[in-house]
Amino acid sequence: MSFSPLVRQLMDALRVLPGVGQKTAQRMALHLLERNRPGGIQLAQTLLQAMERVGYCQRCQTLSEEPTCAQCRNAQRDDSLLCIVQSPMDVFAIEQTGYQGRYFVLHGHLSPLDGIGPEDIGLPQLLTRAQEPGVREVILATNPTVEGEATAHYIAQQLSTLPLVLSRIAHGVPLGGELELVDGGTLAHALAGRRPLISPAN
Amino acid sequence: MSFSPLVRQLMDALRVLPGVGQKTAQRMALHLLERNRPGGIQLAQTLLQAMERVGYCQRCQTLSEEPTCAQCRNAQRDDSLLCIVQSPMDVFAIEQTGYQGRYFVLHGHLSPLDGIGPEDIGLPQLLTRAQEPGVREVILATNPTVEGEATAHYIAQQLSTLPLVLSRIAHGVPLGGELELVDGGTLAHALAGRRPLISPAN
Incomplete structure (x- = not known):
């Protein structure tokens, strides 16, 4: 009742975005309406163009x-x-x-x-x-x-x-972490896929 | 380099939304392009209409x-x-x-x-x-x-x-909280603004 129909429609429409619930949609709609209308128009036009013109690459499907x-x-x-x-x-x-x-x-x-x-x-x-x-x-x-x-x-x-x-691609421990935080499955892969650093000459 | 120009433009345009950084914008753009094009078109059209037609009420400024x-x-x-x-x-x-x-x-x-x-x-x-x-x-x-x-x-x-x-509007302790978690300023307001529950008849 307290937002006008078009503002309410905008809040509903924003909820198609992943991770955007009711509160976030309200905040986004009011931010665009009160602070950044040119940005909102730009977003709308780019969105429309992208939805209509972006397809898939014939060779690699991206x-x-x-x-x-x-x-x-x-x-x-x-x-x-x-x-x-x-x-x-x-x-x-x-x-x-x-x-x-x-x-x-x-x-x-x-x-x-x-x-x-x-x-x-x-x-x-x-x-x-x-x-x-x-x-x-x-x-x-x-x-x-x-x-x-x-x-x-x-x-x-x-x-x-x-x-x-x-x-x-190799499974193993990611860089920059600590070994005690790595799960058992990953660690098992890291051990099984170990690589020689120095091989003694025969 | 790895996204096409229009997809990149869409990711940039989504960053006008409050709280949306680079990673979130990428996720939103790909979600709309890969899973929900009708929703994306609907959002674009509603956004354009709202940005162009929503103004302020002459009486209350909402x-x-x-x-x-x-x-x-x-x-x-x-x-x-x-x-x-x-x-x-x-x-x-x-x-x-x-x-x-x-x-x-x-x-x-x-x-x-x-x-x-x-x-x-x-x-x-x-x-x-x-x-x-x-x-x-x-x-x-x-x-x-x-x-x-x-x-x-x-x-x-x-x-x-x-x-x-x-x-x-009154300042005081919010409902459903615990007193020990309320800050001193609020508690001082709550004490100063206390109300009689039962007044002894004179």
Whole structure:
């Protein structure tokens, strides 16, 4: 009753954003209305453009408003490496490491209980992509969760007949933490995947 | 580099929202693009409409897309009470209490150091409004902060020559808390403002 209909509609509409509840939506709506109308208009216009024009890259399936994305168009990158991730956010994360190969972005992970099968996450396209000339190694960089591991395992099976190196990103202790805070499963992986620092000469 | 230009623009635009940093903006943008495009379009359209059409009520200065807001148009409400608050959110909060009088919404609080004087928060309009026939009591419900108290004090001085009852909302211990957690200033107010429960008959 105490907000006008349009202000109330705006508060409701803001709740489509993840992590935004009633109180936060009220605060956002009033902030834009009282302090930053140009910013609000700018947001509305960009949002509308993005929702209507951003699609998926034909080659790697990441979000892109062009038919192929910047990474796929870039002739400088290494065609022999193909890194498989679960979302465009993961491309962003891996780009920070200086990786220079190509990507393939799955639409999420396999989840048979939710009815999400290989076709839904784009595995047929991946099979075609992995057979393109030049690809030598496929790096499975799905999340280190149960679903991510299962998806990586399934993809490895599908690609096992192709003449490719298949690899999985390493599991182990993250940098900068303390060993006593690391869970047992991770620590077991870190031990099993240990690497020699100095090998005695035979 | 790893998001397309339009996706990056959307992430930047989302940062006008209060409390939204880079990571949250990325999550929001990808959530809308990958999971809820109709919701995103709806948000964009509502936002644009609200930014362009919502103005201020001519009588009480709250946010409204009509020349006068619903509370001011409602003939059932009590014209003799005028409650002064700092923002449209406060109207929402006071409406929950069942208050049936009228409102006047200041545009914030006085802040001489920031160059915000009486004209900026709409005090001349308040003076005119308080002199309308029918008003008997003005309730000062600015925030119980230093700035809110100073603003209330200033308004009280300005209105003191008018034939009106001036009141300030009570300070005291909030319901449902524990006394030991209440700060000293609040407790002093609660003691000074104590009320008799039973008065012995003389």
